């Protein structure tokens with residue numbers, strides 16, 4: 063409103079320290095991919111086949127209106143937010159309180175708050191397809207609708223561009239990620255309070271192991287697009303290494319990554335890489351960490367299996383992949399999603415074995 067000034071701080075309050083070592087990522091120019099420029103598509107294909115993470119620039123997605131709704135949402139008393147809790151049955155949409163998911167096999171728990179709004183509810187509002195949300199989200203659902211449409215289209219466009227190089231017929235991925243069928247696609251706002259702030263929880267140390275803010279995981283869906291507010295804390299474990307490395311926040315650049323379902327569809331040509339979130343490295347550790355992810359995930363009823371029948375290149379890769387070659391036919395994307403969401407809930411933990419049972423494409427029990 064004219065004349066009214068927000069009393070919220072502008073992030074980052076302090077910049078990410080140049081002294082913190084970081085892992086470089088390839089930069090993909092969305093406009094160039096969309097225009098069909100071969101060099102940009104080659105960079106995208108290379109990024110998806112190696113680390114599976116890349117910076118995306120010129121994407122045209124503005125996360126700030128969603129961050130603003132997230133701020134109003136997390137201002138609500140916890141007992142109000144708990145009315146919209148995800149539950150332990152495998153639903154991701156809704157509120158998640160810090161401490162409700164496991165971050166490792168020792169049973170340490172997470173320290174971040176989520177508000178997840180399903181694509182189904184954002185695109186079909188005012189029809190409730192999965193659930194309702196706290197009042198600030200309901201009051202601003204049109205903002206979620208616009209954001210979901212834009213972010214979803216960016217990720218669909220990236221998948222369109224990858225079909226040719228994978229040897230797939232054009233339109234294959236859009237059929238697996240339609241707007242009109244229930245799916246796990248969602249927008250997630252994440253708030254990780256700093257020490258002294260409301261809702262702060264210190265990372266656990268069960269079994270002598272230092273817990274993370276969000277535990278090491280691969281993403282469940284096809285592509286994820288992460289927007290930050292300049293605060294670090296995201297780390298990747300590059301293939302073949304044992305040291306976690308920070309990803310540097312870059313202004314105007316989203317961090318995108320391949321998730322499990324795209325890795326499976328590609329027969330393992332693409333890599334759904336393990337990552338985690340730890341408290342921001344100093345001097346940013348004294349402030350709230352905000353992040354926001356749009357996850358595009360296949361329709362719940364879509365089969366989750368390498369697309370070998372559509373591409374000899376995928377058939378060849380799938381036959382050689384250590385975990386994907388062992389996948390059973392008949393599992394749907396919805397079953398995969400539910401197992402992974404429910405398996406991470408602390409309330410569903412039976413013992414150290416529960417952690418392995420909740421893992422994704424990275425998990426090879428025979429190699430452990």
Ligand SMILES: O=C(O)CCC(=O)C(=O)O
Nearest residue numbers: 252281288296339353355
């Ligand atoms: O907040 C971040 O930097 C990443 C969050 C993430 O990996 C997730 O929610 O799956």
Ligand SMILES: [Fe+2]
Nearest residue numbers: 279280281337
């Ligand atoms: Fe993730």
